[in-house]
Each structure stands twice: as structure tokens, then as C-alpha cells.
Amino acid sequence: MSNTTKIALLTILYIFAAPIYAVKWLLRLAKVLRSFRAARAGWLDCPHCGTRNALNILATCRRCGTTEFGSRLFCGNCRQITRAFPCDMCTATIRVL
């Protein structure tokens, strides 16, 4: 198969796949936005033990080590996004984003 044919076939594949990826991405975005909206309340209940966990605390970033008053899901210094954190009571992981 010549290079031109390969490139053409690959292009057709991406064109067909693009909507699927776009839909998947949109679904993910919707999920993230939904989670973010819930997180804006400032707390989350642990799905395992039911303890209310505050999201805005004196948090330490696990990447850069900065400790600041703010969201435990986002570091204002290095912009690290934390998608999950351990419950304060039972230490089970709570996935947020």
C-alpha cells in the first residue's frame, strides 16, 4: 500500500472517529462540570461512611508542598488539580472530578 493511500485511509478513520471522541469529551466535560457544581457547596459526603468532608481547608499540595487556605482540589501555586482525596474519617478515597 502506498503512503498516500495510508494517509488517506487514516484521515477517513479520524473523520469517522472524530464525532465519537467529541461526544465522549463532551460527556466528560458535563460530568466534570456537574462534579464541580456539587463541589462548589464547599463539602462532600463520603459515599462510604457518610462523613461530611470540607473541601475548603488549610490544604497542602501533594506536588509542590504549598500549604494554603483554599480548596483541597486545586493548588493556587502550581495549579495542580487533585481529582480525589481521602475521607477525613474512614480514609477511603472520594473521587470528585
Next chain:
Amino acid sequence: MSLLDAIVTYLFRREQHESYVRALAHERKRRPKARSRAEAIDDARRGLTAADALTFGTLPDGRALRVARPVAFMSALIVGAVGSGKTRLLVALLLDLLREWLRQLTTHPATPLGFHLELSDPKFETYDLLRKHLATLWKTSSDRTRERLVEAVRVIDWSRTHVTPFAPFDNPRDSRLSNAYLAHLRTDVMVQSSRSTYTEPMRQLLFMLHWLMVELRFPPNYRFAVRFMHEDGFRRNILARVPEPDVRYFFEHFEATTARATRDGVLRRIQGDQAFPEVRYSIGIPPAALERLAIARFAPLTLGNYACTMTLPLSKGLERAAWRLTDLLIDAPRRDTSVPMWIAQEEAIIQLLGSPDLAEALMAALRTLRSVRTGIVLLGQDVANALPAHVLRNILLNTRWIAGFQCREEAQIFYPHVVFDVDDTRSEGERQRDFQREMQGLPRQHFQLLVKGHAALPLRAPNVPDPTAVAGVHDEDELLEIFGREFAPRSMVAVTRAAELIAEWERDVVDHVEVPMPAPRPASAAPIRSLADLKKYFSADEDDDV
């Protein structure tokens, strides 16, 4: 960063200020309100007291601190320099309990003591002070109360005329301990406490000999050991009665398993151990004969004097103390848990450093015996430097309250729990240094009490009055005479009587060709706790040995 992450980052940055404000409010709400030192002390005082409590001392404002009994009877550590007041605190607590009990006896004569105590004192001071106070309590009580008081006390002591008998190689039938493990524990304590060195073969031979004694319920006896190790025929006669095959095999092939030098070395050490008559008479009475003696082998209060003032070297005293402690720890899981128990170990550091196996058993006991309402009170000095870190950590984790008299390094145990006033402007380092200096310079009787879950409290221990003044006597000799006449004979046997019983056993076993069958262990020997039990015992048994 992906597009999704960029969107999320933008959203978080938009909310950043609000997150900051919420986080600040949350943390402020979580942190406890700063309180003054006086408030913290008051909170602790209120939290610790209960209707049924012991007086631990007085606070700086003059109020008494009373600690609920269930907490007071838990495991504890009392540290401090020599003469700083550790012993007096323990004695004050015990006297508080005894006086309360004696007061109740006047209106309710059947009131039980309500606690058990085992005092192990390798330095004599606590034992001496307690015995004088017991004599004082006896002297100032009515006849009926005196009787109850005397019945409640058992004495462990050794003198030229009387000794407290033991059967260290007797394993009760209902014991969960195997004969081999008891033999191992006894051997280990003996080897660790001895000033002589033991090679591995000597240790093994001693262990097997001890195991044999446990199997046959024989007392330790030098003449027996010599004959057993040197005379083949005698040995074969004895082994015919031994049920344990490992023991039989070891001694049946004695010439092959043990070199002559090992045998002789062990015999020298046995002879050295039993060269002291007090020791020989104390442990040499055969268990079967001991059961027939009308002496108290159990009482709620057991006072053990293991000090070198009893005409034995300190190492012998410590060995006896270690054996006794081993027995207590073995029996503790089977005790009656309706009554709390204190095991008070004076000079605990010496015991912990003396025998690694015993230290391990003691550490395990600290962790586990709270379930059978047994608290171990360890008294000592310089624990921070003398003990290995893991042992100290174990003690600190498993004790409920810690009392610190004049000490230096131990100040770090209390410091995190000291509440300073909100207007204290010193830096953290200055506070620590000042506190350490304060602990180092504490006057006698003053101490810091840390009960876990509460702030550290500065206290002054209760005064322990002079027993002669309370009893109204001129000198202490009268009190010692009372103690020797009323309390000690219940649990001690005259050395002449002990010598007779030992000689009788030697005649039957060591000198006789035919070895009698070992006397069966009783299923459970009923303890003699009262005059009624004693009367029942005499009327049941025609052979009155006393």
C-alpha cells in the same frame, strides 16, 4: 495540560477567593478556643473526678484532685529522682484505700477490701513504710477490724528465723502453662539473675533438670541434683516415673548429651544458689508438704520484700522478685475480674534490664492485662536514659497515667500536655527549656500528673504521716513487733519446720532406693481466706502439721 484541565483550572481560579474565605472560617471553627491555664486545670479536675475516687494530691489553688478509681487502677508510670516522693505517693494512695475500707468495716463488717495489691520492693523502703502503717492501722482498730486487716495481708520475706515458702517448680493442674514453658521461665530468670555465667550446654541441662522437677513436683534440692547426675541407678529409678519422653530421653543418654564439666558446673551453681539457708528453706519444701501447711498462700494485699537487707545478696532478691512477677503474670488472665488489681513494681528499671524474657512478658502484660482489670504500676528513675527506646515507648503507650517527680529528660513526656496561658509571650523553645528546668527543680512531693486525655496537672502529693505519731508509740520497734507478731506468721513458716520437711523429703526420695510416686496435683487447692476455712481445713485433715 489538556483542554479539560484548562477549563477546570479556570473554574477553580474563579472561585479561589471564596475558597480562601471558606477555608479560613472552617479552620477557625475547628481549632479549640484558647483557654487559660486555670481553665484547663479546672476542666481536667472535673473530668477526672468521680463519686468513687482516690486523692492524688492538691492543686496549686489548694483544691484536692481526686481521680476516679477505674482510672487510678489502670497501668501507670511513676518517675523521679531518688527521694523525690514516688514511694510516698504510692503509699498515700494505698493508705487512702485502706482507711476507706476500715471505715466501711465499722458499719458493714462484711465489706470486702475492693482491690488486690502485689507490691514487689527490691529496695525495702516501700515495704518498710507500708508494714509500719499496717501496724499503725492495726493498733488503732477494733478487734474485729484487726482480724480482717490481718487476713487481708500476705508477707513475702526471708529472715534468719522465718521464710515465706514457695513452690517455684509446681505447675497447678488447671494452669494453661505447659510444664516445659514454666521450666523455661524459671531457668531464664535464674540464669539472667545469676552473677555466674552459664554456657549453652549448662543452660540446657538446667532447663531439662527444671523440667524434670516440674514433671515430678520435686522441690529444688542440691543433694537430689548431685545424686541424680552422678548415680546411674538412682537416675534410672527417678526417670521411670517421668511421663515426659523428651526429659526421659535426655537423661537416659546423659553421658552422651552432657559433658562432665557441664554437669559439674551446673551443680556448682545450684549449690551456690542454695548455699543461703533462707533460699533453701523457702523453695525447698516439697509442694505436697506445702499444701498441708496452714499458711496463707493468697491474700488481697501481698507485700514482697526482695531487698538485700534480708541477709541475701541483691541478685538473689531480684531473682525471687522476678519469679514472683512471672507467677503473677501467668495467673493474671485467670483472676477474678470483679476486683481490680495493682501490681506495684518498685525499681522497675532494674527488673526490666535484668531479664529480657521477663521484660518482654511485662510489656505484653501492660498491653493485655487491662482486660482482666490488672494495672501495673512501674516506679523508677531516669527511665528516658536507662531503658531502650522501644521499651519506653511501649510503657508510655500502655500506661493510663504518668506521675513525674523531680526529673529532667522525662519532662518531654509531659510538655506536650501542659497548657500555657494565652498571654504567655515566650517562644516555644523558651517554654520547653523553662518547663524542663521547672521539672528538674521540683521540690519533694511535688509532681506533674498526666492522665491521658487531660492536661498535665501540677500537684503536691498527700502527706504520709509519721506512723509512730499516728499509733501513739515512742519508736518504730513497737510497730515492727506488731507486724512481726500479727501479720507475718500467717504467711511465713519457721525455718526449723521448713528444715524438717525438707529432711523428710530427702529421706524419702534422695536417700531411699525406691522413689515414691509423685503426689498428684490437687485439681484446685481451696485457699484459706478466713478462720472458717482454717477450721474446715483442720477438721478435714487429721495430719496437723502446724
